[in-house]
């Protein structure tokens with residue numbers, strides 16, 4: 077097992093936060109490189125006109141939980157200070173939480189992803205948008221439309237032009 081710290085542009089305007097590395101991420105030491113990561117890449121290019129090296133991608137947990145289970149409270153507590161420091165150093169203009177684990181732990185909330193998707197939240201003065209985790213979108217493609225709407229919200233916050241054909 078190795079640490080998957082996160083990667084991308086240290087001056088990124090937008091930071092994506094997922095849950096924890098999976099098997100592919102653990103093997104490579106890089107976040108979101110498996111099937112969910114490939115979908116994230118397509119969301120970035122298709123809905124934002126960005127490549128992954130123009131954003132910063134990190135996770136709540138820096139190590140893969142055994143058997144892909146959800147991170148446990150003590151693991152999150154151990155890893156969260158590193159994410160907080162990453163946010164402090166990168167100072168993105170917008171943070172996008174991918175799924176419930178990221179949203180609940182960064183925002184200190186117990187609400188569902190469905191509830192947290194509405195509106196824009198705040199973390200340390202930085203606007204936070206919550207959307208579905210790409211792994212969930214692979215299981216429930218009908219939610220892609222809602223993700224597109226969430227990403228449009230991110231684009232508006234960043235002042236990015238509408239990407240033609242993006243939802």
Ligand code: URA
Nearest residue numbers: 094095096097107108
């Ligand atoms: N899922 C996550 O939440 N993070 C990764 O890095 C890969 C899959």
